[in-house]
Amino acid sequence: MIMQNIEPWAHCTGQRPAPSTRPMNYRHAFHAGNHADCLKHSLLLSLLAALRRKPTPFAVLDTHAGCGIYDLAASEAARTGEAARGALRISANAGPANAPFLAALTQAGFPAFYPGSPALIHAALRPQDRLMAVELHPEDHARLKAHFRRDAQVAVHKRDAWEALRALTPFPEKRGLVLIDPPFEQEGDYGRITEAMALLRHRFRAAIIAAWYPVKHRAPVRGFHHALMEAGIAPLLAAELWLREPTDPQRLNGSGLVVANPPQGFAEEAGEILPALLAGLGADEAGAGSAVTWLKP
Ligand SMILES: C[S@@+](CC[C@H](N)C(=O)[O-])C[C@H]1O[C@@H](n2cnc3c(N)ncnc32)[C@H](O)[C@@H]1O
Numbered sequence: 001m002i003m004q005n006i007e008p009w010a011h012c013t014g015q016r017p018a019p020s021t022r023p024m025n026y027r028h029a030f031h032a033g034n035h036a037d038c039l040k041h042s043l044l045l046s047l048l049a050a051l052r053r054k055p056t057p058f059a060v061l062d063t064h065a066g067c068g069i070y071d072l073a074a075s076e077a078a079r080t081g082e083a084a085r086g087a088l089r090i091s092a093n094a095g096p097a098n099a100p101f102l103a104a105l106t107q108a109g110f111p112a113f114y115p116g117s118p119a120l121i122h123a124a125l126r127p128q129d130r131l132m133a134v135e136l137h138p139e140d141h142a143r144l145k146a147h148f149r150r151d152a153q154v155a156v157h158k159r160d161a162w163e164a165l166r167a168l169t170p171f172p173e174k175r176g177l178v179l180i181d182p183p184f185e186q187e188g189d190y191g192r193i194t195e196a197m198a199l200l201r202h203r204f205r206a207a208i209i210a211a212w213y214p215v216k217h218r219a220p221v222r223g224f225h226h227a228l229m230e231a232g233i234a235p236l237l238a239a240e241l242w243l244r245e246p247t248d249p250q251r252l253n254g255s256g257l258v259v260a261n262p263p264q265g266f267a268e269e270a271g272e273i274l275p276a277l278l279a280g281l282g283a284d285e286a287g288a289g290s291a292v293t294w295l296k297p
Pocket residue numbers: 020024026027028037040063064065066067115116117118134135136137140159160161162181182183
């Protein structure tokens with residue numbers, strides 16, 4: 001588990017549950033607007049901007065969507081203070097490369113609220129585009145459903161992300177983005193991402209596929225990158241930001257986004273966004289840094 005869960009939500013069946021019915025403790029409300037969200041959402045906006053450059057319709061599948069929008073005055077955000085050290089800090093120290101990110105936040109009601117990935121994607125859709133948002137947690141799904149009620153451009157699904165990935169791709173639009181953002185609460189999420197990206201690269205070549213991952217310690221990240229390359233996923237790049245040397249496996253020292261089939265110019269744009277984020281976060285611990293690396297050009 002990458003982050004501590006403060007209010008466990010659990011049920012017990014008396015038997016070892018199947019993957020999709022295991023207790024889900026992770027609640028993104030405690031973490032919304034943290035440094036990992038800032039990295040993921042800044043890069044997500046860059047990918048969406050690239051999709052908008054062509055007039056033909058696109059679709060987005062957000063496999064782990066969360067609630068949609070988060071109240072930063074709510075007790076969850078206050079208890080962790082992660083948004084205060086993340087998006088709120090960046091908004092006070094923003095550089096030009098952070099401008100699209102901050103504009104999208106402001107449009108969604110920041111600093112009172114912080115938009116999650118489905119809200120950011122929804123704001124980037126044109127009339128011809130659509131969003132499929134998948135969330136399995138009953139409460140978060142109910143909030144997400146309420147957020148997009150009566151919105152014909154958004155389909156909200158309460159189903160397992162890994163099953164939905166297979167069922168909802170390829171898109172009839174023949175282009176778009178799949179965002180994979182598991183909580184890394186269960187063992188095996190690196191493997192599930194690798195499998196999903198390999199499958200999507202095979203059956204839906206035009207899709208951009210982006211997957212978030214934690215950077216706590218270097219060894220598991222190296223193993224993950226190696227597995228993606230071994231699976232033949234190309235072109236593939238990794239964009240990472242870390243607040244300190246990632247040597248403590250108990251801390252979320254940083255995070256990254258692997259992007260398969262990235263749009264032209266994305267690597268260069270990410271190369272400007274990440275140092276600006278790092279500066280905005282005021283990362284002053286030894287070993288802080290960022291990198292954009294082609295794993296397979
Ligand atoms: C990191 S949060 C998502 C944050 C969101 N993508 C954003 O950027 O705003 C991960 C979400 O995945 C949900 N989740 C966990 N396992 C899932 C599964 N197997 N299928 C669908 N959703 C799942 C969790 O309930 C949680 O809301």
